[in-house]
Amino acid sequence: MAFTIAIDGPAAAGKGTISKAVAQHFGFAHLDTGLLYRAVGRRMLDGIPALDAARALMAQDLDADDLRTPDVAQAASKVAVMPQVRAELIDFQRAFARRAGGAVLDGRDIGTVICPEAEAKLFVTASAEVRAQRRFDELCAAGVKTDYDRVLADVRERDARDMGRADAPLRPAADAVRIDTSGLDIAAAVAQAITAVTLAQ
Ligand code: C5P
Numbered sequence: 001m002a003f004t005i006a007i008d009g010p011a012a013a014g015k016g017t018i019s020k021a022v023a024q025h026f027g028f029a030h031l032d033t034g035l036l037y038r039a040v041g042r043r044m045l046d047g048i049p050a051l052d053a054a055r056a057l058m059a060q061d062l063d064a065d066d067l068r069t070p071d072v073a074q075a076a077s078k079v080a081v082m083p084q085v086r087a088e089l090i091d092f093q094r095a096f097a098r099r100a101g102g103a104v105l106d107g108r109d110i111g112t113v114i115c116p117e118a119e120a121k122l123f124v125t126a127s128a129e130v131r132a133q134r135r136f137d138e139l140c141a142a143g144v145k146t147d148y149d150r151v152l153a154d155v156r157e158r159d160a161r162d163m164g165r166a167d168a169p170l171r172p173a174a175d176a177v178r179i180d181t182s183g184l185d186i187a188a189a190v191a192q193a194i195t196a197v198t199l200a201q
Pocket of ligand 1: 037
């Protein structure tokens with residue numbers, strides 16, 4: 001039986017960690033839809049037109065190591081503004097969402113546009129400062145040289161682009177359960193998410 005869990009929210013709010021843990025808990029498959037936009041953004045940086053890249057996207061393109069960099073994140077949010085690019089990526093996401101055995105999809109527009117009929121919807125958020133600190137710590141741990149103010153500016157720029165675009169802007173679905181992770185550790189955030197999904201069943 002198909003059961004879809006939609007998890008949306010801004011960058012570095014904890015969506016990825018929560019989504020993986022929720023998928024593991026329920027034994028569901030997980031799709032990080034940001035990787036689709038990152039894969040297209042990566043190719044745009046290489047000079048390939050974004051729409052061509054979206055049309056040619058293959059599942060194996062989502063495994064690349066170089067999709068997690070700040071440059072690719074910004075490029076992803078630029079290609080994500082283009083309605084035709086978004087349209088190319090819809091079928092793949094919807095098919096994944098309805099696979100037998102259940103699915104968790106995380107992104108920006110899963111509960112609002114991709115799967116408005118999802119059985120459970122979460123909106124995971126945190127203050128821009130907390131999110132920037134987390135991203136800064138991750139980059140430092142990965143050996144990337146950067147400073148906190150630059151990361152905060154990047155987070156704010158991407159938030160503004162994701163929330164301000166005309167097509168599928170980042171916003172909570174009316175029926176999404178909101179989880180603010182600013183003051184929560186990973187275990188507490190995951191526990192809240194699992195409780196919310198369990199109540200939706
Ligand atoms: O989640 P992640 O940070 O990897 O997403 C990268 C970018 O991809 C986001 O800033 C956003 O612009 C775009 N995106 C989107 N819709 C989604 C997932 C990601 O527009 N469902």
